Each structure stands twice: as structure tokens, then as C-alpha cells.
Amino acid sequence: MPELFVEDGHITTPAGWRAATWACGIKYQARDDLALVVSDRPCSAAAVFTTNQVKAAPVRYDQALLARNAAGLRALVVNAGNANACTGADGAAAALAMARAAETALDLPVDTVFIMSTGTIGVPMPTAKLVSGITSAAAHLDATNGRAAARAIMTTDTKPKYAALRQTLPSGATFTLGGMAKGAGMIHPNMATLLSAVTTDAAISPAALDAALRSAVALSFNCISIDGDTSTNDTLLVLANGAAGNPLIEDLDTPDGAAFCAGLTTLCQHLAQAIVRDGEGATRFVTITVRGARDDADAKLAAMTIARSPLVKTALYGADPNWGRVLCAIGYSGATVDPERVVLLFGGMRVLEGGLPLPFDEQAASALLNVPEVTIDADLGLGDGVATVWTCDLGPEYITINAEYRT
Amino acid sequence: MPELFVEDGHITTPAGWRAATWACGIKYQARDDLALVVSDRPCSAAAVFTTNQVKAAPVRYDQALLARNAAGLRALVVNAGNANACTGADGAAAALAMARAAETALDLPVDTVFIMSTGTIGVPMPTAKLVSGITSAAAHLDATNGRAAARAIMTTDTKPKYAALRQTLPSGATFTLGGMAKGAGMIHPNMATLLSAVTTDAAISPAALDAALRSAVALSFNCISIDGDTSTNDTLLVLANGAAGNPLIEDLDTPDGAAFCAGLTTLCQHLAQAIVRDGEGATRFVTITVRGARDDADAKLAAMTIARSPLVKTALYGADPNWGRVLCAIGYSGATVDPERVVLLFGGMRVLEGGLPLPFDEQAASALLNVPEVTIDADLGLGDGVATVWTCDLGPEYITINAEYRT
Numbered sequence: 001m002p003e004l005f006v007e008d009g010h011i012t013t014p015a016g017w018r019a020a021t022w023a024c025g026i027k028y029q030a031r032d033d034l035a036l037v038v039s040d041r042p043c044s045a046a047a048v049f050t051t052n053q054v055k056a057a058p059v060r061y062d063q064a065l066l067a068r069n070a071a072g073l074r075a076l077v078v079n080a081g082n083a084n085a086c087t088g089a090d091g092a093a094a095a096l097a098m099a100r101a102a103e104t105a106l107d108l109p110v111d112t113v114f115i116m117s118t119g120t121i122g123v124p125m126p127t128a129k130l131v132s133g134i135t136s137a138a139a140h141l142d143a144t145n146g147r148a149a150a151r152a153i154m155t156t157d158t159k160p161k162y163a164a165l166r167q168t169l170p171s172g173a174t175f176t177l178g179g180m181a182k183g184a185g186m187i188h189p190n191m192a193t194l195l196s197a198v199t200t201d202a203a204i205s206p207a208a209l210d211a212a213l214r215s216a217v218a219l220s221f222n223c224i225s226i227d228g229d230t231s232t233n234d235t236l237l238v239l240a241n242g243a244a245g246n247p248l249i250e251d252l253d254t255p256d257g258a259a260f261c262a263g264l265t266t267l268c269q270h271l272a273q274a275i276v277r278d279g280e281g282a283t284r285f286v287t288i289t290v291r292g293a294r295d296d297a298d299a300k301l302a303a304m305t306i307a308r309s310p311l312v313k314t315a316l317y318g319a320d321p322n323w324g325r326v327l328c329a330i331g332y333s334g335a336t337v338d339p340e341r342v343v344l345l346f347g348g349m350r351v352l353e354g355g356l357p358l359p360f361d362e363q364a365a366s367a368l369l370n371v372p373e374v375t376i377d378a379d380l381g382l383g384d385g386v387a388t389v390w391t392c393d394l395g396p397e398y399i400t401i402n403a404e405y406r407t
Numbered sequence: 408m409p410e411l412f413v414e415d416g417h418i419t420t421p422a423g424w425r426a427a428t429w430a431c432g433i434k435y436q437a438r439d440d441l442a443l444v445v446s447d448r449p450c451s452a453a454a455v456f457t458t459n460q461v462k463a464a465p466v467r468y469d470q471a472l473l474a475r476n477a478a479g480l481r482a483l484v485v486n487a488g489n490a491n492a493c494t495g496a497d498g499a500a501a502a503l504a505m506a507r508a509a510e511t512a513l514d515l516p517v518d519t520v521f522i523m524s525t526g527t528i529g530v531p532m533p534t535a536k537l538v539s540g541i542t543s544a545a546a547h548l549d550a551t552n553g554r555a556a557a558r559a560i561m562t563t564d565t566k567p568k569y570a571a572l573r574q575t576l577p578s579g580a581t582f583t584l585g586g587m588a589k590g591a592g593m594i595h596p597n598m599a600t601l602l603s604a605v606t607t608d609a610a611i612s613p614a615a616l617d618a619a620l621r622s623a624v625a626l627s628f629n630c631i632s633i634d635g636d637t638s639t640n641d642t643l644l645v646l647a648n649g650a651a652g653n654p655l656i657e658d659l660d661t662p663d664g665a666a667f668c669a670g671l672t673t674l675c676q677h678l679a680q681a682i683v684r685d686g687e688g689a690t691r692f693v694t695i696t697v698r699g700a701r702d703d704a705d706a707k708l709a710a711m712t713i714a715r716s717p718l719v720k721t722a723l724y725g726a727d728p729n730w731g732r733v734l735c736a737i738g739y740s741g742a743t744v745d746p747e748r749v750v751l752l753f754g755g756m757r758v759l760e761g762g763l764p765l766p767f768d769e770q771a772a773s774a775l776l777n778v779p780e781v782t783i784d785a786d787l788g789l790g791d792g793v794a795t796v797w798t799c800d801l802g803p804e805y806i807t808i809n810a811e812y813r814t
Contacts, residue, residue: 051739052735052738052739053737053738053739053744053746054734054735054737054738054744054746054762055746085731086731086734086746086759086762086763086764087763088747088761088762088763121731122730122731122759122763122764231735232731232735232738310717310805310809311809314805314806314809314810315809315810317806317810318809318810320810323529324492324493324528324529324639327461327493328459328461328638328639330460330461331459331460331461331639332458332459332460337460337461339460339461339462339493340495352493352529354495355461355493355495356493356494356495356529357493357529394806395806395810396803396806396807398717398721399721399724399801399802399803399806400803402717402718402721402722402725403721403722403724403725403727403802
């Protein structure tokens with residue numbers, strides 16, 4: 001399937017999309033902290049949200065919004081600096097005001113704007129600043145502002161995360177997907193503390209879009225771990241406006257449906273990996289693949305347990321080929337394991353076989369780990385289950401950042 | 408119930424127990440790395456082991472041993488420096504040799520010695536050095552050597568961990584419990600990477616001893632977390648030789664049975680807390696109590712999730728009264744939570760109520776956290792479930808130790 005990342009593409013690369021940013025002064029000074037992303041026509045919408053039982057006001061607002069109107073959204077508004085979480089009834093009012101302000105400024109019907117907030121929790125949202133910023137931003141929409149939008153939603157991120165890819169459907173039309181994300185700390189599966197939005201000009205029904213999103217998330221955002229914590233605001237939204245003019249995709253079990261799903265998965269993997277690469281204090285990007293598990297679920301359990309282990313992650317920081325810690329993590333993961341069948345590789349070098357360490361060259365193995373992109377491969381020797389997950393190492397910088405930053 | 412820690416008491420404080428140590432040179436130079444603990448009569452025995460599917464050779468040996476002879480053990484032998492894990496058939500032979508060497512040196516029948524190993528994994532055990540050390544140590548048994556035994560089993564521990572307590576049973580006899588433990592990193596519930604042994608002179612049946620141990624562990628060793636990792640060698644053993652001459656305890660639902668169980672729990676809590684206080688790189692000892700949960704299991708789930716959260720632990724290192732991270736951890740713990748009922752206290756100061764932060768004095772709250780012994784209390788406002796767990800903060804020293812130490 002031909003698929004191609006658009007060079008320097010972003011969330012307003014797909015047809016019919018424009019964005020604007022503004023400096024509302026919610027928390028940060030002298031930088032944009034608001035992003036508006038607007039479609040020129042109604043969109044199918046689908047989203048996944050944090051599984052944390054403590055949900056921020058915008059998450060609660062959006063969940064109700066999608067139940068009312070998943071076929072006619074027009075825009076997304078995001079602010080950074082204040083998460084509008086643990087803010088009670090005033091927070092719910094602020095979330096509503098945020099959506100209504102965007103609808104008014106963009107001259108849209110009610111219930112057409114999706115909202116996201118990220119930043120400090122438990123601090124009242126300065127609604128007047130936010131509404132004023134939304135009104136100002138609405139006058140500056142442009143199709144070239146997608147990169148600025150990705151910058152405006154950053155918190156402790158060190159770089160903006162955005163991408164776009166273009167693909168031709170088997171039925172002939174070309175469609176584009178664009179996206180942005182913010183992450184940094186507190187990243188773990190089940191949509192743990194991150195914001196991401198994907199736009200497309202493909203025509204796809206809300207139900208098919210929802211199925212495609214869930215499939216893509218299982219292979220991307222739910223395959224990353226930075227520190228195992230999950231948060232109050234995590235949201236991933238996809239909006240499809242149909243400007244590409246393709247025949248409406250209503251079923252993923254069609255050539256067009258499968259192609260769309262593959263493209264969305266690829267974009268989501270790219271964005272999820274960008275979040276890991278920018279993990280708080282991370283110095284290495286680690287790809288962990290477990291094969292030979294009893295089934296895919298077992299493979300993912302083992303891979304995610306390796307990815308979460310502080311002992312594995314500190315060893316990776318120190319470029320220590322510590323196969324024992326990886327084997328231990330597999331052993332307590334809950335996946336079915338026969339230690340005497342396990343094979344382990346660091347950076348492609350075989351270090352353990354049949355549960356026993358091989359007489360490998362420690363310095364050579366350490367050199368394979370002392371690089372920015374590291375691989376760990378395990379074969380459990382039991383079945384056909386496979387999973388790949390992505391994580392980062394755990395260095396002292398993570399502690400420096402988190403002992404000081406008030407979430 | 409009168410119960411009293413014996414000042415500077417240790418594993419050979421109970422009647423009928425002696426110990427010896429030796430420097431085998433297994434890994435460490437110029438320090439004892441072997442401990443023998445011997446009873447002058449046969450003991451009831453009970454143990455709990457790591458739940459990791461990758462089990463070290465001594466763990467496999469002991470599990471089979473207890474199935475054969477839980478009523479007639481006589482001794483324990485422990486080495487530090489080599490875990491005899493991931494060592495294959497040679498490791499199984501080394502474990503057998505370790506037990507047989509102690510039985511021979513002590514002139515005991517076969518199947519009367521329990522074994523434990525801790526240290527590097529995946530390195531062949533130098534069996535000759537070990538056997539020679541056991542033989543030498545056996546000639547130096549003394550009732551005053553319990554503290555030396557606790558020192559001999561240390562690895563990255565910074566101090567030995569031992570204690571004893573003496574208690575009078577309702578039926579009249581006085582009995583003593585003594586214990587030692589080693590821990591440091593890789594500590595988590597379900598007997599994750601620690602060694603501990605408890606001796607007593609109480610008379611108690613193997614079945615009642617097993618039930619008492621399981622009850623004590625649930626309220627002690629399984630209530631601590633340092634980094635969430637679990638290991639190949641964790642073992643907690645209790646041996647009861649009956650030298651106190653009390654009427655045999657065969658049922659915990661008797662006054663004597665309940666008193667023994669309470670004493671064992673108190674000693675195990677003391678040893679478990681000593682492990683947390685000596686957590687790798689720890690600067691604070693943190694007691695987390697969750698009340699008002701739907702049931703005790705929910706309370707423990709919420710408390711352990713707080714205890715495991717790297718974001719909570721780094722905030723504690725920084726003395727940051729970051730209630731948001733604690734509330735988040737409760738929210739994703741899996742325990743039933745209504746955020747609008749949660750009350751949170753740091754060091755006894757109320758910082759959150761009804762899901763909303765209170766206007767507390769940040770500097771005063773930080774001062775309450777900037778101490779060696781910290782408390783976090785949460786009330787979920789839903790029921791009668793209560794649990795207390797113990798953990799430590801996460802500082803840069805943990806990473807320094809673990810990026811360099813080869814487990």
C-alpha cells in the first residue's frame with residue numbers, strides 16, 4: 001500500500017482545514033498557549049479518553065458532546081497551562097464557556113466544537129482570558145498554521161510533535177491525514193496523559209472512524225510507556241471532513257476501509273513515538289519486541305512490563321546489558337513463560353538462550369545500548385504472539401524535572 | 408496484648424538457636440558472605456516465595472523440600488554475592504550441594520536444611536568455596552551471632568536488618584521471635600526480591616505456622632513497594648522449634664494462636680519497614696493510609712498504586728505537596744472512586760476535600776513533607792475499607808545505584 005509522509009506536514013495539511021494560535025497568558029508568558037483547528041465543513045468525529053476515574057472537565061464535556069453530535073463537529077480548541085481538572089462546578093462552566101466562545105467566534109452552531117485542556121490541575125481556569133484569546137484567534141485562521149498549533153499546546157514538551165501523510169485509496173481518491181500531539185511525562189497506555197488530534201479530508205462514517213481509531217490506538221498510543229502514570233486529561237480525537245471526495249467509507253473490512261485504517265495507524269504510531277522520544281529526561285528511544293508468546297495479548301503484557309520496569313530503564317540509561325532484569329520483568333509480567341525457552345537480544349546481539357546467559361562480550365553489548373535508538377527483542381518460544389512497544393530510559397533528569405514541576 | 412521488642416534482639420535471640428558466619432569470597436572480599444542459623448531441635452517450617460515465574464535454583468529446591476519435610480527442619484544457610492539464578496542444571500546441583508554440605512557439617516539428616524541465595528544472577532555458583540565456607544562456619548555456632556548473620560546476607564543494603572520480640576501467651580508461657588532481612592532495591596509485594604528469615608521458640612504446628620505467616624505477610628512484606636520490580640529469589644522463611652515449651656498451637660482461632668499471629672505480624676512489619684527505610688537512594692520513609700474504601704482490597708489497591716507512582720515518589724523527593732499526582736494515582740488504581748468524595752492529607756494537613764484543592768499554605772505543606780518520615784492519608788468516603796502501606800521517595804541516587812550495579 002503506497003503511503004507517504006508529507007514533508008513537514010501537520011494538522012492543517014489535509015484539505016479544508018485551517019488553524020490559528022494565540023497567547024492568552026493563562027500560565028505561560030510570551031508564547032502562544034491556544035490552538036484553534038477548524039474545518040470548512042462538518043466532520044465525523046471519534047475519540048478515546050483517559051481511563052482515570054478522575055476526569056477533567058473538558059473530558060466530561062467532550063464525552064457528552066460526542067454522544068450528542070459525532071457526525072457534525074467543525075472545530076477543536078486546545079489550551080495549555082491549565083488542565084481544568086479538579087475544578088468542580090466552576091470547571092464545568094469554564095469548559096462550556098470555552099466551547100461556546102469558539103462556536104460564537106467561528107459563527108458555528110452549538111455542539112460543534114471539541115475542547116482540550118492541559119497544564120496545572122486544581123487551579124481555576126481564567127475563563128475571561130481564554131474566551132478573549134479564542135475570539136482573537138478566530139480572526140487569524142490559516143491553512144499554514146498547523147505547526148504553530150502543535151507548538152501552542154506544549155507544556156513540558158521540548159519540541160512540537162506533528163506529522164501528515166498522504167495516501168491513495170484502492171478506489172482511486174487521494175486522502176491526507178494530519179496530526180499533532182503533546183506528551184512528555186505521565187505517559188502510559190490507555191490514553192494516559194497526553195493530548196493528540198488527527199484531522200483528515202477522507203470521507204468516513206462516525207462508526208467506521210471510531211472503529212479505525214480504536215484499532216490504531218491499540219497499536220500506537222497504547223503501546224508506549226514513559227513512567228506508568230496516567231492522568232486526568234488524556235484525549236485523542238480524530239475528525240474527518242470528507243473534502244477528499246472519496247466514496248464514504250462505512251466498513252473497515254473493505255479495501256478503502258483497510259487502507260484508511262492502516263494510514264491512521266501509521267500516523268498514530270509516528271505521533272506516539274514522537275511523545276516517547278520527548279519523554280521527560282529520556283536519552284534513549286527503546287523499541288521492545290516480544291515474539292513467540294502464547295498469544296498477542298501475552299506478548300503485549302510481557303513487552304509492556306519490560307517497558308515499565310524502573311530497573312530495566314535505569315540499566316538502559318547506564319547502557320548496562322542487564323539481561324537479568326529483562327528476564328525478571330518477563331517472569332513477573334503475568335504472561336505465560338517457560339524460562340528455559342526464552343531467548344533475549346540487545347541491539348540484535350543474542351545474550352540469553354534457554355534461560356541461560358550466553359558468553360557474550362559485555363563491552364560490545366554495552367556499546368550496542370549506548371546509542372539513541374535501542375532495541376530489545378525477546379522470543380518466548382511458546383507460540384505465535386507478537387507485540388512491539390516503545391519506551392525510553394530513566395535517567396536523573398526525569399527526577400529533576402518531576403521533583404520540581406507542579407503538574 | 409503485651410508485646411515487647413527485645414533491645415538489640417536478633418535471629419538467635421529465641422531459645423535453642425545459634426548462628427555462625429564466614430567469608431567464603433564468593434563475590435565480596437574481606438567480609439562475611441555466609442550465614443548459618445541452626446536450631447538445637449527439629450522445627451515446624453513455613454515459607455512464602457517469589458511469584459516470579461523465573462525462580463532461582465534455591466527457591467525451587469526449598470519448595471520441594473517443604474513439601475517433603477515441613478515438620479523437621481533444623482537449619483538455614485544463606486549466601487550473599489551469587490543468587491544462583493538463571494544457572495540451569497549446574498545451579499540445581501549447586502543448590503543441592505549447599506544443602507548437603509550444611510547437613511554434613513552439622514551432622515544432620517538429609518532434608519533438614521533450608522537454603523537461600525542473593526546476589527548476581529546468571530553467574531555459576533562457586534560451589535567449592537561455598538561448601539568450604541559452610542564447613543568452616545559450622546564449627547563456630549553461637550547464640551550471639553544473630554547480628555553478624557544479618558550483616559553477612561547484605562548486598563546493596565547499607566545496614567543490617569534484625570529484630571526480636573518477646574511476648575507472653577494467654578496460656579502463660581513466654582515465647583520469643585527473632586528475624587533478619589535483606590532488601591534494598593527491587594522491592595515490591597508478593598515477595599519481590601528480598602530475603603528474610605524468622606525464628607521462634609514457640610511450639611506451633613506446620614499448618615498453623617503457615618497460616619500465621621500468610622496472614623503476617625499480607626500486612627507487612629506485601630504492603631511495601633520500592634520500585635515495583637519483583638525478583639527471582641524472594642523468600643521469607645519462619646522456623647519454630649518449640650523450645651519455649653508452650654502447649655502446641657494448632658489453630659490460630661485460639662487465644663494463643665491469635666497472640667502468636669499478632670507477634671509474627673509485628674515482627675514482619677518491623678523487618679519490612681526496615682527494608683523500605685534502606686530503599687536504594689531513599690531519603691524519606693512514607694506511610695500511606697487509605698480509609699473509606701469500598702473494602703480493604705480496594706483500599707490496598709489505591710494505597711499501593713500511590714506507593715508505586717514514580718510521579719508521586721519524585722514529588723516526595725522534592726517535598727512538593729502535589730495532591731494532583733496522588734489523586735491521579737487513586738483515579739487509575741482500579742479501586743472504586745468518586746473523586747468528589749476524596750479527602751487528602753499530607754503530614755496530617757488537609758489539602759483536598761470533595762475533589763477540590765483547599766487553599767492550604769504550600770510552604771507549610773512542603774515543610775511537612777521535607778522530613779525523614781512522611782505520611783499521606785486519603786479517605787475515599789465510600790465504605791469501611793482501610794489499608795496502610797509503606798514506601799520511600801524516588802531520588803537521583805536510585806538511578807545512580809541502578810544504572811551501575813549489575814544485579
